[in-house]
Amino acid sequence: MTDLTRRGFVASAAAAATAGVIAKPAIAQSAWPNRPVTVVVPWGAGGGTDATARIVSSILEKNLGQPFNVVNRTGGSGVVGHSAIATAAPDGYTIGMITVEITMMHHQGLTDLKHSSYTPLALMNEDPPGVQVKADGPFKDIKQLADFIKANPGKLKASGTGQGGIWHLALVGWLNAMGLKADAVPWVPSNGAAPAMQDLAAGGIDLVTCSVPEGKAMIDAGRARSLAIMAAQRNPLFPDVPTLNETLGINYSVGAWRGIAGPKGMPADVAAKLTAELKKAYDSNEFKDFMKARGFGTVWAPAQEFDAFMAKGDASMASAMKAAGLAKS
Amino acid sequence: MQISDRISGGGLAALGLVAFIYGSKLPPVRGQPVGPEVFPMVVGAGLMIFGVLIALGIGRSFEGANEVVAAEDGTTVEEKSAPFDLLTAFKVALPPALLLFYVFFSERIGFIPTAFVIVSSMCLALGARWKAALLMGLFAPPVIHLIFAKMLRVPLPAGLLPMPW
Amino acid sequence: MLDTLFEGFRLVFQTDVLIAIIGASIYGLVVGSLPGLSATMATALLVPVTFYMSPIAAVATIIAASAMAIFSGDIPGCLLRIPGTPASAAYTDEAFAMTKKGEAETALGICLWFSALGGIIGTISLIVMAPLLAEMAFKFSTFEYFWLAFLGLMCATLVARSSPPKAIAAMFLGLLVSCVGIENPAGTPRFTFGMTDLLGGIEVIPVLVGVFAVAEIMRGMALKDPPKIPHRKFGSILKGQWELTKTHKPQQVRGNIVGIIIGVLPGAGADMAAWVSYAMAKRFSKTPEKFGTGHPEGLIEAGASNNASLASGWVPSLLFGIPGDTITAIAIGVLYMKGLNPGPTLFTEKASSMYALYIIFIIANIIMIPLGIMMIRASSTVLRLPRYTVMSVIVLLCAVGSFATGNNLFLVVLVAIFGVIGYVMEKNGYPVAALVLGVVMGTMVEQSFVTSLIKSDGSIIPFFSRPVAAVLAAMTFAALLWPAVVWLMKKRRAALEPAAR
Known part of the structure; x- marks a missing residue:
């Protein structure tokens, strides 16, 4: 069972066999979907990716009249679920939510999968990181912080996720953009953004680069302050937080994103229909309200643009990971 | 052991x-x-x-x-254990072996047939009569399938015998 | 103040909220009692349902279902030696020993009664001193967590009735299991042997199901005639509990306090609270030799601590959006979704909603008692069924339940492997509970140690110089040296005795 591809293949073969039993008369018609669709989520139930996938699925289910079953295929730090999507039968009955990690994992040599292993359908969400510091600490704006880092490399410690995670690379990318080395701010790995924010308030670390919504509760509680976000524009939900470009003149942006994709080689008509339906879901009030309530950013990019977006992200991850000494080659 | x-x-x-x-x-x-x-x-x-x-x-x-x-x-x-003969060894190894059977066969032949094999052979090994073992194997799997696949939406493989729900 | 309180009551006593509480309670009780399905899983599966509910009903659903599922996780642990959650693994052997004596209903009654009491006391602590407890959580950085995890590991020798070297070796084996995968501070794959499935590491649930459930069934296969479980009729489950409450006050109070403190610390949570409290009950007991033979003392203290920590775990979640455990992580998502954003404003601007939450907590813990008694009565019939009916279904449940936690068949392979490991360990006097403890705490020990050293640029001084860390360090060393002191004292007494004669 180490052979994942084969297992996925068996799974999809079994699924296909079932389909044959249930839906024989309709099989030749293009009337996709005529049976339930599986939506694979590579991360655990209850997390942000899971929640986003579930709201999208419930809207698709309502509009298309077939069940869209969310399945959390966890394990292998996301590798297992991502490969389950890539190796499923490309018939439109297994799709999944892919995340920013797909542009990172193959550089670390954890998998051969990359964005080109999928049929991209739509980008739905992106959250840029902010730079959060302790509220009663010495740093009042991003310029002051940047100057301090330049003057005292290695003095401040940062956290926000595990070693080599997206927020770690965001920090390294920002330091690089300022012409600094990755170890100008050593990274303290943590189990996600929430423990890092707690440690920030407890005085264990000096800055946290996680998305602003992830730090919102602590910011509202007056424990932390967000100095800047690493995005092209300000976040409408946090209009007071400036971008790096406005304050430091650095045009650096990065983000954790989530999108819907299917296995490579999906029929063009099914893919087109799915993208159109996803657009409808994206424009629905239900989706907008949900994302706003969670503080998640919404971004739309249909198939081709999503592909180009991932290719660009892949290249910038490659350089950031090399700078951090995380890339395998 | x-x-x-x-x-x-x-x-x-x-x-x-x-x-x-x-x-x-x-x-x-x-x-x-x-x-x-x-x-x-x-x-x-x-x-x-x-x-x-x-x-x-x-x-x-x-x-x-x-x-x-x-x-x-x-x-x-x-606590009295049976003397450790070959039959006992086989019986003790049965539960993990049946779990592996589930791993290799559930996606090929589907949940219901796999579960039938697991439940009936466990019953037989524990000294149930043939009829009781068969009945257990026929009735327990659909109930578990109903709970997990229908109520909890766990994707159990349909295989040869898809359930009507 | 009084107006907002009334408003809170009005928010709770709506038809939809009350239906949600009752429905979620029954759901939680049933799902939590299925071996292999955890309380986290039960809660996560409810999230899509809450999309269509009013805010208070949605949160009520999560609160009620999670509280019930945690209690009913004790049921398979007690009746069949298959703990539903890592937390109940600490006292599974004790509860099962009571079942073997024919006292299953008493054991489950203890779990239920002291859980409910602990939950209510935990809620009161949440109401009265939430800001104070939150301040305490901010005294904890990774230095303090390291000592805490270290203290947790030291419970290994206390929770098991076996030779100390074997308990410690089993714990080290658990730590080794926790090394597997990429989820370590360095993000380096370890012991994965090129297998993708091992990258994410080995989770606690398949280990738990394997070493307890599968190993127990394997043991049962070898028994010629099944051990007859004496059947006793009980008049009232509650009456016995009232007696125990009166006779075990110190255990209960200690359990509540430890539970509340550990619960507030994000990442430590109910799992650790149960282990620490069970170990403390044994250490302070006048009859430690009775532990493990079906003795209520440890169960009372661990049960009291377990559920108190659940309630206080909501403090960092509600005040700062920092989840105390996986269940509150899910709950925070629901809170955001329903516009009840965590933060101090929840306590000021939305005070009536806040009171509503408190009231729901109390209600959930109160109705847990009658619903739980019904569940105990229903589930203890399992003991009277022919052995093959229960055993065969459990093998199937082990497969399906562990598969369901990640929809990955590799988890079933792990269950089988750990079943064999657990069986061999058990046969040779190695306590499997210590192995589970190692798996639970391993990541925390390593993570807190490594990250602390990064922060201090490699210096170990902050491990001792920070005030809270210093206290914890002193406790650790005291606990380490205590057995040696006892041994020396015994030896001296033994040396003196012949002289006195």
Whole structure:
């Protein structure tokens, strides 16, 4: 069972066999979907990716009249679920939510999968990181912080996720953009953004680069302050937080994103229909309200643009990971 | 599967040594004073020390017999195991073997047939009559399928016998 | 103040909220009692349902279902020696020993009664001193967590009736299991042997199901005649509990306090609270030799601590959006979704909603008692069924339940492997509970140690110089040296005795 591809293949073969039993008369018609669709989520139930996938699925289910079953295929730090999507039968009955990690994992040599292993359908969400510091600490704006880092490399410690995670690379990318080395701010790995924010308030670390919504509760509680976000524009939900470009003149942006994709080689008509339906879901009030309530950013990019977006992200991850000494080659 | 403390302790110490050596070969990580190699090495060393202690029989005096407290009066009786013959060995190995059977066959032949095999063979091994084992195998799987696949939406493979729900 | 309180009551006593509480309670009780399905899983599966509910009903659903599922996780642990959650693994052997004596209903009654009491006391602590407890959580950085995890590991020798070296070796084996995968501070794959499935490491649930459930069934296969479980008729489950409450006050109070403190610390949570409290009950007991033979003392303290920590775990979640455990992580998502954003404003601007939450907590813990008694009565019939009916279904449940936690068949392979490991360990006097403890705490020990050293640039001084860390360090060393002191004292007494004669 180490052979994942084969297992996925068996799974999809079994699924296909079932389909044959249930839906024989309709099989030749293009009337996709005529049976339930599986939506694979590579991360655990209850997390942000899971929640986003579930709201999208419930809207698709309502509009298309077939069940869209969310399945959390966890394990292998996301590798297992991502490969389950890539190796499923490309018939439109297994799709999944892919995340920013797909542009990172193959550089670390954890998998051969990359964005080109999928049929991209739509980008739905992106959250840029902010730079959060302790509220009663010495740093009042991003310029002051940047100057301090330049003057005292290695003095401040940062956290926000595990070693080599997206927020770690965001920090390294920002330091690089300022012409600094990755170890100008050593990274303290943590189990996600929430423990890092707690440690920030407890005085264990000096800055946290996680998305602003992830730090919102602590910011509202007056424990932390967000100095800047690493995005092209300000976040409408946090209009007071400036971008790096406005304050430091650095045009650096990065983000954790989530999108819907299917296995490579999906029929063009099914893919087109799915993208159109996803657009409808994206424009629905239900989706907008949900994302706003969670503080998640919404971004739309249909198939081709999503592909180009991932290719660009892949290249910038490659350089950031090399700078951090995380890339395998 | 009673093995002497000498062997089990020695086995643990050997495992510790392997973990220690494996750990020591892991590359250090830039920016971390303590790399990924340290924890496996500490754990490996710990296993080695305590494995050796066990092999030497230290602390054996603390071990009681495998006893059950009998009901009313609180006196203890030794739990009786059957003599370890081939049939018993086969029976003991059955539950994990059936789990592996599930792993390899559920996606090929579907949940219901796989579950039938698991439930019926467990019943037979535990001394149920043929009829009872068959009945259990026929009725238990659909109920579990209903709970997990329908109510909890766990994607159980349909295979040869898809359920109507 | 009084107005907002009334408003809170009005928010709770709506038809939809009350239906949600009752429905979610029954759901939680049933799902939590299925071996292999955890309380986290039960809660996560409810999230899509809450999309269509009013805010208070949605949160009520999560609160009620999670509280019930945690209690009913004790049921398979007690009746069949298959703990539903890592937390109940600490006292599974004790509860099962009571079942073997024919006291299953008493054991489950203890779990239920002291859980409910602990939950209510935990809620009161949440109401009265939430800001104070939150301040305490901010005294904890990774230095303090390291000592805490270290203290947790030291419970290994206390929770098991076996030789100390074997308990410690089993714990080290658990730590080794926790090394597997990429989820370590360095993000380096360890012991994965090129297998993708091992990258994410070995989770606690398949280990738990393997070493307890599968190993127990394997043991049962070898028994010629099944141990007859004496059947006793009980008049009232509650009456016995009232007696125990009166006779075990110190255990209960200690359990509540430890539970509340550990619960507030994000990442430590109910799992650790149960282990620490069970170990403390044994250490402070006048009859430690009775532990493990079906003795209520440890169960009372661990049960009291377990559920108190659940309630206080909501403090960092509600005040700062920092989840105390996986269940509150899910709950925070629901809170955001329903516009009840965590933060101090929840306590000021939305005070009536806040009171509503408190009231729901109390209600959930109160109705847990009658619903739980019904569940105990229903589920203890399992003991009277022919052995093959229960055993065969459990093998199937082990497969399906562990598969369901990640929809990955590799988890079933792990269950089988750990079943064999657990069986061999058990046969040779190695306590499997210590192995589970190692798996639970391993990541925390390593993570807190490594990250602390990064922060201090490699210096170990902050481990001792920070005030809270210093106290914890002193406790650790005291606990380490205590057995040696006892041993020395015994030896001296033994040396003196012949002289006195």
